[in-house]
Amino acid sequence: MDWLEEELKRALAREEPPPGFEFRVWRRLKKTFPRWLAAAAALLLVAGGAEAWHWHQGRMASRQVMLAMRLAGEKLNLVQTHLRRQGR
Amino acid sequence: MSALARTVEPGCDLASLMREHRSMVFSIAYHFLHDRDTADEIAQEVFLSLHRNLAALESPAHAMFWLRKVAVQRSIDASRRRRRWPQVGLDAVAEPAASAQPGDPMLGKTLRRLLATLPETPRMAMVLRYQEDLGPTEIAEAMGIPVATVKSHIQRSLALLREKLERRGVGRP
Numbered sequence: 001m002d003w004l005e006e007e008l009k010r011a012l013a014r015e016e017p018p019p020g021f022e023f024r025v026w027r028r029l030k031k032t033f034p035r036w037l038a039a040a041a042a043l044l045l046v047a048g049g050a051e052a053w054h055w056h057q058g059r060m061a062s063r064q065v066m067l068a069m070r071l072a073g074e075k076l077n078l079v080q081t082h083l084r085r086q087g088r
Numbered sequence: 089m090s091a092l093a094r095t096v097e098p099g100c101d102l103a104s105l106m107r108e109h110r111s112m113v114f115s116i117a118y119h120f121l122h123d124r125d126t127a128d129e130i131a132q133e134v135f136l137s138l139h140r141n142l143a144a145l146e147s148p149a150h151a152m153f154w155l156r157k158v159a160v161q162r163s164i165d166a167s168r169r170r171r172r173w174p175q176v177g178l179d180a181v182a183e184p185a186a187s188a189q190p191g192d193p194m195l196g197k198t199l200r201r202l203l204a205t206l207p208e209t210p211r212m213a214m215v216l217r218y219q220e221d222l223g224p225t226e227i228a229e230a231m232g233i234p235v236a237t238v239k240s241h242i243q244r245s246l247a248l249l250r251e252k253l254e255r256r257g258v259g260r261p
Contacts, residue, residue, distance in 0.1 A: 004250050005218065011196035012203075012219040017114035017128050022106055024128075025135045032136070 102142065106135050109155050112220065116159040119215045121167060122204040130162045156220070157230050164208055195258065202249055209233065210241035217242055 001009075113134050118127035137158055138151070145151045203214055209231070216227045224242070228235040 004246060004253070007195060007199055008214070008218040008249075009221070011199040012115075012119050012215060014111040014115040014219060015118060016111050017131055018124065021110055021114070021128065021131065022103070025106060025132050028132060028136055029139060 102135070102139050105138065105148070105151055105155070109152060110135075112152075113155055113159045115219055116156070116215060117163045117166070119200070119203070119219055120163045120212055122200065126166055126170075127163075130159070130166055134158050134162055153230075156216075160212060160216070160230050164212060167208055198253075199249070202252060203245075206245055206248075209237075210245045213238050213241045214245050 110131060114127055114131040117130040118124060121127055121130075134155060138145075138155060141154070145154055203211055206214065212231060213227050216222045216230060222230070224235050224238040227238045231238070
């Protein structure tokens, strides 16, 4: 090993992390959200979202049917009135 | 279940592994990234990841190999994400004193700054070679690259550093 390699070994000697390193790791470990809980929450969110979407779609369809029936009723009334007038 | 998780022998739990290997993990990130705060953050993430994977590790030696490999990967990822390393060329690095002696802190500092200007792969190979005293085969395993590539990177990096330093009168016969 020549002088440059010796200098590199000296320059790259291992160093300790800043004080309190282990405490910081343990603190982060305690904060870690359990994976299964995160997965369950995500699943609930997706299922709830799908359910809400279906409910919304059903409500929209129901409104459209009611509107169609109201429009058809009005038309029928118009036709009936017209027929009565013709019959006189 | 692995031996490490089945019987928690002295020296095989997270606290012991952290005590034993924290300087290795931190220094790989620090010497590669040249940034203490980021190196501290990466070292913490490496040990958090170790905690999640403890059951898969077969022995303390396996744990050390795993820690080294993950520290290498996380450091390279951080470098790619941030791209904040000195973008100056080798010529822009401050010249060391011409009469630098072995162990001169200024020469060490200059060497670290010169290393920081190398591309990622040769830089990491140099860190593992001279910080961890690893051979080309071990470096290749840790970095997931061919042994020939490691040898080539180390030779070229040494030649480049030597040329820059000797041109400034730092080289010793």
